[in-house]
Amino acid sequence: MAAPDLALVERWARRIEGPVLDVGCGPGQWTHHLAGLGTDVEGVDPVPELIERAQTAYPDQRYRVGRAESLGVDDGSLGGVLAWYSLIHTAPEQIGAALTELARCIRPGGGLALGFFTGPTLEPFEHAITTAYYWPVDLLSSEVEGAGFAVTHTESRTDRPARSHGAILATRA
Numbered sequence: 001m002a003a004p005d006l007a008l009v010e011r012w013a014r015r016i017e018g019p020v021l022d023v024g025c026g027p028g029q030w031t032h033h034l035a036g037l038g039t040d041v042e043g044v045d046p047v048p049e050l051i052e053r054a055q056t057a058y059p060d061q062r063y064r065v066g067r068a069e070s071l072g073v074d075d076g077s078l079g080g081v082l083a084w085y086s087l088i089h090t091a092p093e094q095i096g097a098a099l100t101e102l103a104r105c106i107r108p109g110g111g112l113a114l115g116f117f118t119g120p121t122l123e124p125f126e127h128a129i130t131t132a133y134y135w136p137v138d139l140l141s142s143e144v145e146g147a148g149f150a151v152t153h154t155e156s157r158t159d160r161p162a163r164s165h166g167a168i169l170a171t172r173a
Helices: 003-014 029-036 048-057 092-104 137-146
Strands: 021-022 040-047 064-065 078-084 104-117 123-125 133-134 149-157 164-172
Touching: 003 029, 003 040, 003 078, 003 164, 021 029, 021 137, 029 040, 029 048, 029 078, 040 048, 048 064, 078 092, 078 133, 092 104, 104 133, 123 149, 137 149
Parallel strands: 021 040, 021 078, 040 064, 078 104
Antiparallel strands: 104 164, 123 133, 149 164
């Protein structure tokens, strides 16, 4: 967890009112960190082994198997969703469905925080698990807005040795 990521996610989380889902929580470090800030948070990941790892590492937090495209929560029931590097493997033609599901679950005025790999063009690359995608910040921002959000902040950094980082914060319209 890079210091700039921590600072950005913490600022975002402190403004969220209501429960948060850490979508694509992986081994649970962000869920644990948000809970330490006093956030009512649950981690969700499609990989059962990662959920088991999260539950073992952070037994005081809540985790469950689930997918960004089908979160299993009521409409408008969340204050926010953290999707930090969790949509990087979502094919461009499917990103709209995932973002629309996130929007469905977040109450109006609630927040979305996305972390992703950025580049000058939308293109696939080989990643440790499966194909991932570089997204231009403006293009992914457009997809986020098309799903029913107002983008409030974007950033990109090149301080990582292998890949550039992008982040989008948005509010549910």
